Amino acid sequence: MLEQSPGDYRYGDVREQAVGPGQVRVRVVASALNHMDLWLALGMPKPPLLPMVPGCDAAGVVAEVGEGVSGWAVGDEVVVNPSLACGHCPECLAGRSVYCASWGILGEHQWGSHGESVVVGEANLVRRPEGHTWEECGAYGLCGLTAYRMLRRARLVAGEDLLVAGAGGGVATAALALGLRMGATVYVTSRHEAKRARALTLGAAGAFPSGEKIPVKCDVVVDNSGEPTWASSFGALKKGGRLAVCGGTGGGRVDLHLPRLFFGHYELIGSTMGTFSEFDELTRLVAGGLPVVVDSTYPLGEYPVALARLRAGEQFGKLVLRH
Ligand SMILES: [Zn+2]
Structure with a gap:
């Protein structure tokens, strides 16, 4: 977690987020690093809430569903779409969620995926594509x-x-x-x-x-x-x-x-990020064999080691945390 920004990440306990109506708790199996992780620690941007749990990308298993969620059940294997949007404004309804006034990114505008679990709206989940490891599924999202x-x-x-x-x-x-x-x-x-x-x-x-x-x-x-x-x-x-x-x-x-x-x-x-339908199309491409290149995998507790590799620009492909 990040307790101040600029600041350094610290490994520790945070309160568990409540699962609201229309939301789902996902037990994270694998999450990937992004430059966002570095930007937040530099205060560019400062996260809107502190402490902040970083992490934009995740794949995992549904652990809890909120009121009114009909598309997901406990035990479903899923990938998290890191795009945040309101889902009901004219831009969202027209399939242009990237222009939503409430547009944001998981791990920047709300608590992210480098924790035991992450809470997102049900629209932010897709079924885990077959034929790929957890690490690959947790890596393809944002990039x-x-x-x-x-x-x-x-x-x-x-x-x-x-x-x-x-x-x-x-x-x-x-x-x-x-x-x-x-x-x-x-x-x-x-x-x-x-x-x-x-x-x-x-x-x-x-x-x-x-x-x-x-x-x-x-x-x-x-x-x-x-x-x-x-x-x-x-x-x-x-x-x-x-x-x-x-x-x-x-x-x-x-x-x-x-x-x-x-x-x-x-x-x-x-251009930045993408719409929900573009995430679905990307997931279909991954399911169809699009390669996902993972540079290396670290236990969650070795986040600082992975961050250092990202900061140094040594990687080819994604740096992934295994939870
Ligand atoms: Zn919207």
């Missing part, structure tokens, strides 16, 4: 959803060329797998030779050092590193190319030369 919506918004279609900046990060690894599944030719960048080599074994057609001129031009570029990779990502666009951005883990301010933007007929697309 997979973000990558999926980003590629959909960038209108990637089969036969196009896709560049994914920063291979090895959670969103980048999901974008590589999704891009291949969508029929694109996928290139990656990384500053680590070992990560470039790993991406090639996962199906990338080419892997280039970060920050250098990219020797290919692509229809779609996805970048969540921001400042360190911006110039090379921008320079890798074909005429009419789409650059999709969902984060700035390496720095949030970039230079944009407007004549290059309009002479190139480029599109810049901001």
Whole structure:
């Protein structure tokens, strides 16, 4: 838990959350780390309540259902969708929950999944996809959803060329797998030779050092590193190319030369998380064999060790806690 922000996480007991009407308690079996875990400890953003239990992603078993819950029963094996929304405003009813005024992320706006159990609304659960380990099921949520919506918004279609900046990060690894599944030719960048080599074994057609001129031009570029990779990502666009951005883990301010933007007929697309139907579609892709790359697994009590690996950017794929 986090007792102050900025601050350090401490392993300990918190009061058990009550299960309200329409809510479900899930006993967490596996949860995954995200950059959100690091941001909260830095106070960027400060969580709205303290102490704060971090954790955006989880897979587990339904342990308690609240009044009025009809779709779930104790013992069901589920994956948690980390998107929060009210569910009844015009945007939610139109299937655009990412525009909901109450939009939020589990583990940022309410207690998250790095605990024995997590309480979420029944709409935030999907049935656990078959054929995947608990670790994989607990790992694909936030990054997979973000990558999926980003590629959909960038209108990637089969036969196009896709560049994914920063291979090895959670969103980048999901974008590589999704891009291949969508029929694109996928290139990656990384500053680590070992990560470039790993991406090639996962199906990338080419892997280039970060920050250098990219020797290919692509229809779609996805970048969540921001400042360190911006110039090379921008320079890798074909005429009419789409650059999709969902984060700035390496720095949030970039230079944009407007004549290059309009002479190139480029599109810049901001995107974050995804809708409930996009989470369902992603889960169907996972059930259908979409690979989920887990870098390493730690016991829950070794959260600080996993956090240090995330902070150092050493991972390829997701860091997962086993509860
Ligand atoms: Zn809403």
